[in-house]
Amino acid sequence: MSDLSATAVFRRFRWSFLAPQHWPTWLGLGLLWLLSFVGHRLRWRLARGLARVYRRVNPRRVGIMATNLALCFPEESEATRARWLERHLVLHVLALLDLGRLHRARRGELTEEAEIVDEALLERLWAEPGVILTVHSVGLEWAAAMLAETVPGSTIYKPFAKNPVLDWWFAGMRSRHGTLIQPRDRGMKPHMRALREGKSFFYIADEDLGATHGVFAPFFGVEKATLPLAGKIAKATRRPVYPVIGQLDEQTGRYRLRLFEPVTLPATADREAATAINRVIETMVREDPVQLMWSLKYFKTTPPGDEDRYRH
Template structure:
């Protein structure tokens, strides 16, 4: 497993005073102000953002429709379409929650947050080999991760934002919550933290291309699945603890779930390991299917280069 160094991030706001950054600053100011609104109003606004995105983001709507059709073939066409719309609304709320994660103290949400299975984290830490916290791209991604740090000390793997100013704001916000904010490719830093018996938030549930993958079922569909999780667990001896975070359906509130570490992991069989990881994430998604990031092309990479593109709107 190739190691990589942590790249240097410059998060000084003084770098972003030029007028070309003013539109981004305006967006950040809007997020800051929205984060002060009552949570029920934020959820309502988030749903309206989702409704607007559903109408205007035709490509993302198509990707979501394809994913849900593939992953939930037992649903009727009408039920699938309802889930597509609900997914856009849930991710719209997730956009609002980014402001909460970046600009509000998550301690204020403890009264409406319930944690399940924290004893599994305590038991895994007692082994002294660190924990790889196996997460997923749920719509509560930022706020859920921030809430988690109210109950455990953790580090996080981060894919940097394409907008340098947004990346600076995001990184500074996460640095206030997490011990370290590691670059998503910094395996050297990840292994170093695990060696210190640290907890590191880690997600594997996206399509990262054809390198170092196997094709394991995800909702019954062959999906390019990275083998790095097995390599990291083998190298470090860490426990791989699944966790998830969801907002409640009918009242403001959040639930965080920790589960027992994956058993017999790694097994020495990359396909079996990736299948277990995918099934574990799939089980969490089924709690609230609408709260997953279905807008991502999870099945972009196909087992054969000759296989048709599942997201081609012409059907070829």
């Protein structure tokens, strides 16, 4: 299967998607489409209400958020971390409600509606493609789609194994402007090829993929399983590494693409490389901590002898 046909498979509609078991999914997607036509203030009020509901119906996930914040920011007061968690919940839900806008947007519309920091670096990325090192932030989907409007590239796609309708919907949203999406099990070869051909690679570097694929390195002072490949990929393809994060302004509803100066990372797959990557991520996160997707288990894998950090 060629790279392009792999993307096409994700985007192919099947009549089986209309089966009754998928009707709740279609209802949810229909509501997102309707919300794409209403103003930000209404979506924001709805997000605040749903965030309160989320706290009540999913205390386990909220506990993961609180644990992550406590591990990463022990120097902050409990009250500060609680405020951050509240703000993050609202931003998280608001970004989900914005998916309809994202899916419906015409080419160029996302760039017009976003704030760029800084534009000189974006122009450099256009002229000199490279590894776009980013994280699971509330503005991730918007940032990826916006960059795809003007920066040809590729990215790794994690399928929704139990919901083919969501697979089709998200893949269409992520690839509609030309981004080459590849499932994780296809490895790095398609993305290395794309980089050598003058495209960029949208690389999400913060996820814990286990000790088999990663190495332990400090992340906000806590040992974390990290995949130390960014520097190695950059050297092999002779491309720069651009740290980028997508952010969301709760008050205005505008998304912000924040670009940082290109970094040079160790071209190895060891603790030194993993530490360097985590330091770059820390710099992006510290600017506005509520933007990171704190619901993920960043410290799921523990060094031998350590206890489960999420046990309550």
